Amino acid sequence: MKRPALASILFGLIPFAATCFSVKLWDRIYPMVFGIPFNFFWLVLWMVLTPACMWGAYCVETRRAMQERQGCGPNAVIRGEAEGGAD
Amino acid sequence: MSASVVALTIISIIVVSGSLLGFSARFRRKMDLEQWACAGRGFGLLLVWLLMAGEMFTAFTFLGASGWAYSRGAPVLYIIGYWPLGCVVGFYILPYIWEAGRKHRMQTQADFFQVRYGSKLLAAFVALVGVVSLMAYLQLQLTGLGLIVEEASYGSVRRTTAMIVAFALVAAFVSVSGVRGVAWVSIVKDLLLLSIAVFIGFAVPHIYFGGIGGMFAALARTNPAHLVMPGTTPNLGHMWYLSTVLVTAFGFFMWPQFFAATFTARSGQILRRNAMLMPLYALAMPLMLIVGLTAVMVLPGLRNGDLSVLLIVRKTFPAWFMGIVGGAGALTAMVAAAIQLLCGATLWAKNLIRPLFAPQMTEQQTATLSKLLVLALTAGAVLLAIYTSVSLVSLFLLGVSGVAQLCPGIFLGLFSKRATTAGVSAGLFTGIAIAAVLTLTNRDPYHGLNAGFIGLCFNIAVTGLVSAFTSVHVSSFDEIAAEIAPAPSAPAGSIADLS
Numbered sequence: 001m002k003r004p005a006l007a008s009i010l011f012g013l014i015p016f017a018a019t020c021f022s023v024k025l026w027d028r029i030y031p032m033v034f035g036i037p038f039n040f041f042w043l044v045l046w047m048v049l050t051p052a053c054m055w056g057a058y059c060v061e062t063r064r065a066m067q068e069r070q071g072c073g074p075n076a077v078i079r080g081e082a083e084g085g086a087d
Numbered sequence: 088m089s090a091s092v093v094a095l096t097i098i099s100i101i102v103v104s105g106s107l108l109g110f111s112a113r114f115r116r117k118m119d120l121e122q123w124a125c126a127g128r129g130f131g132l133l134l135v136w137l138l139m140a141g142e143m144f145t146a147f148t149f150l151g152a153s154g155w156a157y158s159r160g161a162p163v164l165y166i167i168g169y170w171p172l173g174c175v176v177g178f179y180i181l182p183y184i185w186e187a188g189r190k191h192r193m194q195t196q197a198d199f200f201q202v203r204y205g206s207k208l209l210a211a212f213v214a215l216v217g218v219v220s221l222m223a224y225l226q227l228q229l230t231g232l233g234l235i236v237e238e239a240s241y242g243s244v245r246r247t248t249a250m251i252v253a254f255a256l257v258a259a260f261v262s263v264s265g266v267r268g269v270a271w272v273s274i275v276k277d278l279l280l281l282s283i284a285v286f287i288g289f290a291v292p293h294i295y296f297g298g299i300g301g302m303f304a305a306l307a308r309t310n311p312a313h314l315v316m317p318g319t320t321p322n323l324g325h326m327w328y329l330s331t332v333l334v335t336a337f338g339f340f341m342w343p344q345f346f347a348a349t350f351t352a353r354s355g356q357i358l359r360r361n362a363m364l365m366p367l368y369a370l371a372m373p374l375m376l377i378v379g380l381t382a383v384m385v386l387p388g389l390r391n392g393d394l395s396v397l398l399i400v401r402k403t404f405p406a407w408f409m410g411i412v413g414g415a416g417a418l419t420a421m422v423a424a425a426i427q428l429l430c431g432a433t434l435w436a437k438n439l440i441r442p443l444f445a446p447q448m449t450e451q452q453t454a455t456l457s458k459l460l461v462l463a464l465t466a467g468a469v470l471l472a473i474y475t476s477v478s479l480v481s482l483f484l485l486g487v488s489g490v491a492q493l494c495p496g497i498f499l500g501l502f503s504k505r506a507t508t509a510g511v512s513a514g515l516f517t518g519i520a521i522a523a524v525l526t527l528t529n530r531d532p533y534h535g536l537n538a539g540f541i542g543l544c545f546n547i548a549v550t551g552l553v554s555a556f557t558s559v560h561v562s563s564f565d566e567i568a569a570e571i572a573p574a575p576s577a578p579a580g581s582i583a584d585l586s
Binding site for chain 2: 003019034036040062
């Protein structure tokens with residue numbers, strides 16, 4: 001059974017931590033940023049930062065798919081391990 | 088010409104030209120169920136994007152979100168919180184759903200349960216949950232459409248009349264053109280909606296307060312409680328935000344129409360790219376919230392917050408502009424409703440009626456039945472919209488609490504070997520029952536938590552518990568024979584397990 005790679009899931013957890021679990025920390029009006037209340041600004045900011053995180057996850061998944069296509073000989077496995085560690 | 092005639096003429100032009108585009112998308116394709124519901128699984132990045140986005144920008148975006156910003160204040164932030172997170176969840180599951188869908192020729196969400204858990208009854212129950220939740224969403228579109236036309240015509244067209252006319256048009260349009268037609272109309276609708284959102288989002292606060300900063304400064308001075316949770320409500324605090332964001336983010340792609348949109352894609356990679364970029368599309372949403380917040384000070388004391396955007400546009404701009412806004416809003420509601428109808432009808436025909444009552448029905452007959460059911464669903468939603476009145480956000484939350492209960496079945500179906508048919512059925516049933524009881528007895532939020540979230544917690548617990556004591560049907564999709572010759576796939580396992 002195929003599953004998403006652990007490294008790519010870690011990228012996905014960042015937006016959850018930033019905009020969901022931490023609500024107590026950022027739900028405030030001040031400091032206003034560009035004249036926008038902080039909570040509002042924070043969530044809009046993460047609309048842009050979330051795709052950035054998912055770009056990381058996308059790279060992980062794409063690289064994995066390419067390795068699978070090349071076959072899973074011993075070399076491919078070693079390469080997978082080495083690059084997985086770099087993440 | 089009076090203001091209402093100008094506005095109504097422009098609305099009609101926009102709605103009619105949008106619909107004509109949908110009709111023309113039929114070309115000369117043979118419309119079997121596969122083509123009608125999945126467009127032959129040949130959509131690339133752009134069309135999948137338009138189809139999914141078409142379902143994201145609905146009357147809810149246009150009126151409901153700003154309505155809550157007006158009447159409740161900061162709790163509305165859950166909308167810009169859950170959207171990107173819903174896309175994150177989608178990134179991980181959509182490609183796998185797509186793969187299973189292609190291998191087993193799935194057309195609906197209930198097909199997924201049918202194939203994975205081998206139970207017609209479970210699939211029929213899933214279809215029922217999907218159709219009932221969709222009815223709430225459909226009612227939302229209808230109510231929104233009625234509000235738009237009534238306000239844009241300055242009261243000269245009654246809401247009920249507006250709903251009936253527009254939905255006759257949607258029903259005809261869906262029956263004839265199927266999913267391909269809908270995707271093309273989405274282009275027009277999204278362009279209009281995005282440009283309007285950007286324009287009024289900046290222009291309205293600029294006209295009254297000299298800019299967005301000025302508007303927020305004034306609001307923070309006069310009404311600071313409006314800008315932090317729980318806003319003007321007694322019980323929509325941080326725990327409510329957290330539980331609602333979780334349940335809506337996980338429920339995001341559980342809507343049967345998103346599932347169906349997944350199957351139209353040409354590859355799983357297209358879906359990943361889509362989910363990665365989609366949060367950017369939501370940037371129009373905060374602008375709509377800003378319009379709603381501006382209305383708090385410009386038009387205080389409205390009884391129905393859902394009207395705030397329409398009324399402030401009417402107060403600020405000339406009639407022809409009101410016509411454009413109304414037309415864009417009407418088209419938005421219609422496209423969203425079309426996708427929901429298409430999906431609800433297919434679910435109903437293929438997963439409820441055929442397997443339970445008429446197993447000998449052919450594909451072609453099922454397709455015909457689906458088209459007839461479009462009319463039935465439309466009529467049902469029109470009646471609901473006329474005879475009940477609930478705020479748009481409440482309708483949305485009601486529907487999403489329902490579909491979110493499908494999460495455990497889908498996640499475990501994709502990624503776990505231990506989920507059993509009995510476990511998933513029992514969990515789903517428990518979750519739905521709890522969410523429904525809490526919502527229908529007006530106990531949502533319950534102790535500060537979203538009712539759908541409480542249902543989901545029990546759902547997961549029961550699914551796990553029952554699964555531990557019952558035997559599995561099959562442990563994964565890999566064990567089920569494909570319905571068509573499977574495409575050459577990479578050897579599974581080894582590398583995936585390492586990383």
